[in-house]
Amino acid sequence: MNYNRFKKRTYEILEKGEINDTWSRRVDLFIVYLIFINVLAVVLESIHSLKEEYKFIFDFIELFSICVFSIEYIFRIWSITENEKYSKPILGRLKYLFSFFSVIDLLAVLPAYIPLFVGVDARIIRGVRLIRLFRILKLSRYNRAFSHIRYVILAKKEELVISLFAVLTLLVISSSLMYFVENEAQPDAFSSIPATMWWGVATLTTVGYGDVYPITGLGKFMAGIMAILGVGLFALPAGILANGFGGTLEKRNQKMTCKHCGKDIN
16 A cells, blocks of 8 residues: 555545444444543543542543554644645645644543643642543544534524623623612622622523622612523523524435436435
């Protein structure tokens, strides 16, 4: 097998496998299982007793995963020029490095290399362990559901930005008004507008922790109004996403008919 053929075959194997490509499907399944094992290991490792008792197993899983993901990342960058979108040897690879999937692949291996450059510190180690959970995002390469989520968010980004702006505007206005109403009665709880925003978030999301609440008549009235408005505003993003998912699934399930023979096209 010559160099060009080997690179092309590497690209075919690492990309999402076709049904008739046995090796590509095997590699896909292996990576998916390894991702699940990694996420499970990170979760179980947070239990101190398990971490101490099975430290060797956790360390082996991490070392093995880093080796596999690093090799995968290097081979993807090397073979990506087989894709017409990234066909230029230098510019194509640079463009791919900043793509969504490449960033996710980088986050999968980054935890192992950060301590080598910034030193070992307790806070850094905790942060590195948290980054390891980003490996679950690698599943978006192999599962169509993740692609649908990304597509819907991008398709509805303008509506989502508008609804987010409306929520933030209501949060700032309600927190400012509540600060001026309640500050004199509760200077500790409503000490400033930023501090009052904690109450605003809890009220607008209808969580209502109960640690901070108004005691004046006007404050209670305003809180009730804000809670009602919050239900409607926070339902907007959910409605936008639901509408987007509905449209995407409808397009996916829509049958195409051949204009010549009248038969369904799969």
